[in-house]
Amino acid sequence: MNNQLINFIVKKYLKFDKKNPFISISAILAFIGVAVGVMVLIITMAIMNGTAKEFENKLFTMNYPLSIYSKFDNGINHSLLEELEKKFPKLKFSPYISSQAIIQHDEKMSGGLLFGVDFKREAEINSIYKKAVKDKVLNKYDLITGMGISDKLFLYDNSKVTMYFTALNPSGFTMMPKMKRFNYSGSFRSGLNAYDNSYMYTSVEALRTILRKSDDYYDGIHIYSDDAFNDINLIQKELSDYPNIGIVGWWQQNGNFFSAMALEKKALFIVLMLIILVASLNIISSLLMTVMSRRKEIALLLSMGATKKEIKKIFLKLGIVIGFSGIALGIFLGFFGMFLLDNFNIISLPADVYGTSKLPLELDMIDFISILIGSIMIVLLSSYYPAAKATKIDVIDVLRNE
Numbered sequence: 001m002n003n004q005l006i007n008f009i010v011k012k013y014l015k016f017d018k019k020n021p022f023i024s025i026s027a028i029l030a031f032i033g034v035a036v037g038v039m040v041l042i043i044t045m046a047i048m049n050g051t052a053k054e055f056e057n058k059l060f061t062m063n064y065p066l067s068i069y070s071k072f073d074n075g076i077n078h079s080l081l082e083e084l085e086k087k088f089p090k091l092k093f094s095p096y097i098s099s100q101a102i103i104q105h106d107e108k109m110s111g112g113l114l115f116g117v118d119f120k121r122e123a124e125i126n127s128i129y130k131k132a133v134k135d136k137v138l139n140k141y142d143l144i145t146g147m148g149i150s151d152k153l154f155l156y157d158n159s160k161v162t163m164y165f166t167a168l169n170p171s172g173f174t175m176m177p178k179m180k181r182f183n184y185s186g187s188f189r190s191g192l193n194a195y196d197n198s199y200m201y202t203s204v205e206a207l208r209t210i211l212r213k214s215d216d217y218y219d220g221i222h223i224y225s226d227d228a229f230n231d232i233n234l235i236q237k238e239l240s241d242y243p244n245i246g247i248v249g250w251w252q253q254n255g256n257f258f259s260a261m262a263l264e265k266k267a268l269f270i271v272l273m274l275i276i277l278v279a280s281l282n283i284i285s286s287l288l289m290t291v292m293s294r295r296k297e298i299a300l301l302l303s304m305g306a307t308k309k310e311i312k313k314i315f316l317k318l319g320i321v322i323g324f325s326g327i328a329l330g331i332f333l334g335f336f337g338m339f340l341l342d343n344f345n346i347i348s349l350p351a352d353v354y355g356t357s358k359l360p361l362e363l364d365m366i367d368f369i370s371i372l373i374g375s376i377m378i379v380l381l382s383s384y385y386p387a388a389k390a391t392k393i394d395v396i397d398v399l400r401n402e
Contacts, residue, residue, distance in 0.1 A: 006310060009301075010317050013290055020293050026286040031326045033279025038330025038375055041272045043337050045367040048265045050360030052258070055192075062195045063250040064094075064125065065228035066235065068221040072244050078216035080242070087238060091225050094121040095218040097207040102164040103145070103200065105153040105184075112149060112198040114163065116207030125224035129201060132188035140203050143182040148197035150187040159184040165210060180210055269370070276375050279326070280382035283319050287386030291315065291393075298393050308391040315390045319383025327375045338363065 016024045068084075070076055081095055097116040102109055119138050123130040132144050143161065155161065165178040182202060190196055208215065225231040232249050239245050251258065291298070298311060338361050340346060347359045 005306070006314050006317060009314050010321065013294070013314075013318055014321065017293075020289070023286055023289045023293065026282050026289065027322055030279055030282030030286055031322050031329075033282060034276055034323055034326025034375065034379065035329040035333060037272065037276035037279055038327050038371060039333040039337060040275060041269070041371045042331065042334030042363060042368070043341070043361075044268055044272055045265070045371065046334075046338050046361045046363040047359065048261070048268065049364050049367065050362040052261050052265075053362050054360040055261075056258070062126075062128065062190050062192065062199070063253050064222040065225045065250055066223040066232055066247060067250075067253075068223065068235070068239070068245060068247050070219065070244060071246050074244050075213070076218045076221060076245060078218070080245070081218070081221060084221070084235070084238065088231070088235070091223055091231065092121070092125045094118060094125050094222045094224075095204065095220070096122075096222060097204055097211065097213065097217070097219045099207060099211060100166050101200070103143075103149065103153065103182075104162045104164065105155055105159060108153045110149050110152050110197075112146070112200050114200045114202060114207070116202055116204040118204055122201065122222075125222060128188045128190050132186050136185055138185060138203070139183070140206050141180070141182050142185040142202065144186050144188060144201040145184065146196035146199045147187045147189040148193060149200065150184070152197075155184045155187070157185070178210055180206075182206075269367075273374055273378075276378050280323065280378045283322055283379065283382040284386055286322070287315055287319050287383065288389065290318070291386055291390045295393055298390055302393070312387045312391050315387035316383050319386065320379065323379030323383065324376075327372070327379065330375075331372075 014027075068076065076095070078095075081093060084091075085093055094117060099114050099116075100111070101114040102111050119133065123133060129144065138144075143163075145155065149155075153161070161182050161184055163180050163182055165180075188196075188199075190199075204218075207213070208217065223231075223235075228249050228251075232247060235247055239247060301311065302308070341359050342361050345358070
């Protein structure tokens with residue numbers, strides 16, 4: 001195969017054709033279309049991944065990687081906690097008691113979920129809580145609330161608040177809800193309104209006293225794990241002797257949310273890949289017009305000894321140069337666009353809705369490879385048909401008529 005001849009003709013056909021400018025314009029549009037398609041795909045997939053990771057990190061912290069719970073509200077004994085800590089020394093455990101409660105400050109009230117926790121243990125597994133209690137010395141009836149609650153009730157340091165619990169106290173011929181005064185000691189901001197407007201923390205001793213629970217009683221145990229998907233199976237085996245106790249992962253608590261995001265990501269990938277497919281139609285039309293306009297030259301080459309494989313390779317290489325150049329430019333523009341969006345405040349998001357004002361970007365390697373492979377396949381398929389068409393020219397008929 002004469003590669004020098006092939007390269008010479010490819011370079012010639014890539015030059016702007018003044019006699020048939022539409023062919024060259026069509027090739028340029030194909031080049032630009034492929035580049036834009038690849039660029040949009042890269043930036044879109046980076047935004048989708050970044051958004052999913054952002055929500056995952058926030059849900060991962062507030063929902064905890066793993067949570068052990070009592071199936072029948074019988075509670076969990078402290079001895080189980082000690083047993084798990086011995087068998088899984090690499091994991092971090094934070095036992096808790098929880099209760100629905102209403103918080104009141106002056107004339108304003110708000111409802112939420114109150115967790116009684118071990119302050120030290122909770123700070124080790126919850127970075128948002130740790131930031132809220134940093135450099136604070138907390139006492140038994142101190143209270144940490146979400147920022148949404150503190151803003152709504154106009155709380156300030158050392159404010160005295162009244163907590164109303166769903167548990168009831170007998171009072172003469174009536175039943176009164178349990179009440180207790182707490183000392184407001186700070187707030188946390190998770191970035192998700194669902195938690196900032198409802199979650200509160202106090203000491204586990206405080207809730208035990210109010211709810212009249214024994215000293216070794218817990219409602220559940222939150223667990224921090226770097227490999228939750230694997231550790232959940234190991235812990236389940238250890239809990240097989242406790243039929244009333246279960247364990248759940250953070251992804252199981254938010255399965256519908258992440259399934260919807262994954263489906264949206266796949267749909268966007270397919271739709272945006274169509275941009276490259278449409279651009280590749282210009283490659284087909286450009287190469288077909290080149291074949292039609294160069295029929296005489298192709299016939300002469302074939303009559304002078306050029307093989308059909310060489311002719312096919314000429315047009316296949318021509319399409320590959322146009323398409324692959326567009327892919328290369330699209331990759332450059334995609335990463336350059338990510339750099340601009342990541343370092344400059346070009347797009348600002350409402351923090352109260354998305355939990356961050358900065359557009360999250362993170363391109364997964366699998367997505368990048370999928371974009372690359374998909375684009376290459378489309379370009380190769382678009383180049384193959386015109387290349388095959390060029391070899392089917394009738395040499396004698398063309399030379400007689402031309």
